[in-house]
Amino acid sequence: MEIKASTRTEGDINLSTERKQWQEANLSPRTMEVLEEDSRYFLHQSMSTPCLNVITNAEGIYLEDMDGRKIMDFHGNSVHQVGHKNQSVINAVKNQLDELSFLPRRYTSPIATQLARKLVELAPGDLNKVLFTPGGTSAIGLAMKLARKATGKFKTISTWDSFHGASLDAISVGGEGTFRNHIGPLLPGTEHMMPYNSYRSLFGDHDDGGSKSLDYLEYMLEREEDVGAIILEPIRSTDVQIPPKAYFQRLRRICDRYGILLILDEIPTAFGRTGTMFVHEHYDIVPDIVVVGKGFGGGVFPMAGIIAREGLDVAQDISLGHYTHEKSSVGCAAALATITFIENNGLLEHAKRMGAFLEQRLKGMKDRHGIIGDVRVKGMLAAIELVTDRITKEKAVEGTEKVMYQCMENGLSFKVSNGNVITLVPPLITTQQELEKALTIIEEAIVNVFSA
Known part of the structure; x- marks a missing residue:
């Protein structure tokens, strides 16, 4: 076919x-x-x-x-x-396998807390709480559940053409037909808006830095109740769409005005890809939740997670993740070695x-x-x-x-993205x-x- x-x-x-x-x-x-x-x-x-x-x-x-x-x-x-096959990461994994190969739930280990502390030190503002998962898609699910718990609102707004993972909840907030088409009903309350650059490409307008997209977002928020979070890629990694700083700074103000959490999906782009440890550093904003994954495990071990504002630590009465490998000792060793290698080698x-x-x-x-x-x-x-x-x-x-x-x-x-983009x-x-x-x-x- x-x-x-x-x-x-x-x-x-x-x-x-x-x-x-x-x-x-x-x-x-x-x-x-x-x-x-x-x-x-x-x-x-x-x-x-x-x-x-x-x-x-x-x-x-x-x-x-x-x-x-x-x-x-x-x-x-x-x-x-x-x-x-980064030797620093592999050696860290080998050593951890000899020391503690699996960490059961309900327990912690020094390597898990060391990694958590490192992420908190690297992240700006009050992004002081973390939670780990075995994969990026699961971390998106964590962020969505935490947003519901913290705000009491169940709707999300994300953009068409975005990608946030391949599970049913992730493709519901995602916007790519390759994952959504012919699947049937998706998660209720997952609303979508146009990407920041879509008005120019669709209507031939001049490059307005995404202001029309944000105008439409505000139009939605005036009419759409129960929106708890906006989920965006700070840079769309597949075809490398890069919004200007003003776009995200205005978006941050919109979220604050309407009491909405800003969730940034940095799964494919965090940890040095853009010249900073986190992509949102380029925009001089502090999101409410950052989702990380992919390169987090150094290409050796599947590792992902969220970094959240301290004020969002409100879910002790439920299980946000409860994943078998939530605080994987081996995964934490791989992730910590990856960050250390990035820092030590400039x-x-x-x-x-x-x-x-x-x-x-x-x-x-x-x-x-x-x-x-x-x-x-x-x-x-x-x-x-x-x-x-x-x-x-x-x-x-x-x-x-x-x-x-x-x-x-x-x-x-x-990779070829969007049919005609060499990425x-x-x-x-x-x-x-x-x-x-x-x-x-x-x-x-x-x-x-x-x-x-």
Whole structure:
């Protein structure tokens, strides 16, 4: 079944003709045999099985496939800030396995409290309370439950096109059709508004910094009762949409005026990705709840959680999480080692420097190639938007997929978002020389595909 170009929102398409041709040209019979076995046993789903390739090793910024091909991983599912197989994280996990491999509920351990204290020290304002979960989707659920408990109101407002996880409650606040379509009734009270930049893209208005979106939010709040929380990504990580500071500062004022909690989903972007430990630091605001995950566990152990304002510690009579691995001793060791590695190796400053390099290099690419409609950069998170016409912004969907597979053939993996956005998420340990190599691969592929 071929997927329509108009319905593509995230990732490469696992049933496309381009994928099949790439696999036939590049993968050995031995690799194809493993892929066929994977397809036989795993349930099929978009962006997963049937799979693209077979990976046998991952180290630093590289993946290595079964055929010995080394691939720069600028995707990494956003877990690899400190690189794959980071020895500091692995050693911390090994030591913790020898010391305390599992922490039963009702108990704590020194490693759990050390991690909690570290997060509180890093977070601004009165973000002084934490709770951990085994995954980001579960942490979104925690935040939603805490908002209901603290405010006594059950409705949320989030944005279309957002992603907050794949569970039923998370896709209810999420806004991507890939996850919501044909599922049936979703969680009641999950209202949606347009993303900050949608008026410009839909109606051709000038860039107003998202003020019209916030005007509409206030229109909703004047009419919508029982709204307890607004849930947003401070930067939409998939296609790297970056609201201006004024947008979030006004949003903070709106939340305060209407007595609404501001929940920021930083699951894919926290811990150095944008040059600061937390993304909301760029906006000079203090949210009520920050949700973290993905890279929190150093790409070794699944780890997520929330950091909340101290005044929200109001749920002692119920169980917000009650997860079996809530205060995982091994997960806490991995997370603490990850944060320590980022700090000790100056990766925040490095991300800022590489962000400046990426911005300069990508703007040069845009000037040289009319197919590039926009480039967006924040630290070591970048997007290259490919369009057939810069005025109409018509998406170059088929060509973008061809670019992706050409880059894969030349040793670079990245994500395609929204059908036509090359999203680059390099590990924070990536050097400028390695970034230059990756961008050269991309630029050559763009020339090859769109001049053919």
